[in-house]
Amino acid sequence: MRPAAAALLLPALACAAGARPPSALGAADAGPSRCLLLAPFENASDAPHAGEAATAAVRAALDPARTAALADDDLRALFRETPLELPEGVSPSLALELAELTGADAAVYGTVEGRSRDAAAPTLLVSLRVVDAGRRELLVAETVPVRPAAGEAPEDAIRRALAAARPALARLGDASGRRCFDPARLGALRGVAMAEVRRQPAPAPAAVVVPVAAAAMPAAPGPAAEPAGTRTPRQADWARRLAAGERFLLEDASFAGRTAELQRDGGLADLVLALAAAPGVAVRVEAFVDATPDAQADQRLSQAMADAAVGRLRELGVAERRLSGVGCGGERPLLPNFTVRGRTANRRLEIVGHAEP
16 A cells, blocks of 8 residues: 555544444445455454355445455455465555555455354454545445354354345445456556565665556657766666656665664765756655554654655755655555565655656
């Protein structure tokens, strides 16, 4: 995971002032959100299928002429058979991460709580939120009490009660027909997740460069002579990318946990040879971390990582004038941060080639 969203991330969630209870906000505020990520509702109730019922009810309330929803089945398909399969219910923070990774305008998420089997007074509570994915502004806030009637299934009661939220949800979006959820972007996101499955702890002699920030990359060039001085396909590929001014992920370079202590630097050694084969080119080393609530600490750590990588390149003989480093904090996550693999993938170095000053 902007998610960084590149930077990821993001301004703080705006809170409604005053003492009034949660309610739908104005239609003018919600209007721009055409591309919606509908996250599976969390279920903290005693009704086993309450979360699924709430998610389905919200999807049914959206106007398909005004909104495009990336919902449960689509989301799960993105990460199926990868180490990042989604949990049954999605938390607010994960919903917002997924919204940013997939290019959604807003995230729709919620929770079902309470007891449906209390014979005296069965009561469930459904919380529904729609939050702008970029600004973290609250667009819709509904808290809906659900009281199943005698003999009524909790899931049916949830669907009935959420009809009250239909007017607020129907005002979302617009009728412009703007396309949502670029297939290339979604494919690149799944490709990164699949790359994590294939990744081995030991360096590979010819690593595959994965797409950066869930963006579609240009088609690979046709056969070309390897730049002089390179010894492996990876070095040759990086030399060509540097000469073209492209961005790429620096494979086989990692840090000890969430620190700026270099643990593996084989990729930096390959980068030195790629630079030697690309005269007149300088590089900017961009370092990223898995985002935490402390954005300032994330930025400091990422800058320390960039400085460590630049320092190692100098030790390996690269002229200082050809090097610069910048910490990007938790921006542009490659994967959601809810698994160890995702957090590890988001702690990374990216290289950007440019003309030597």
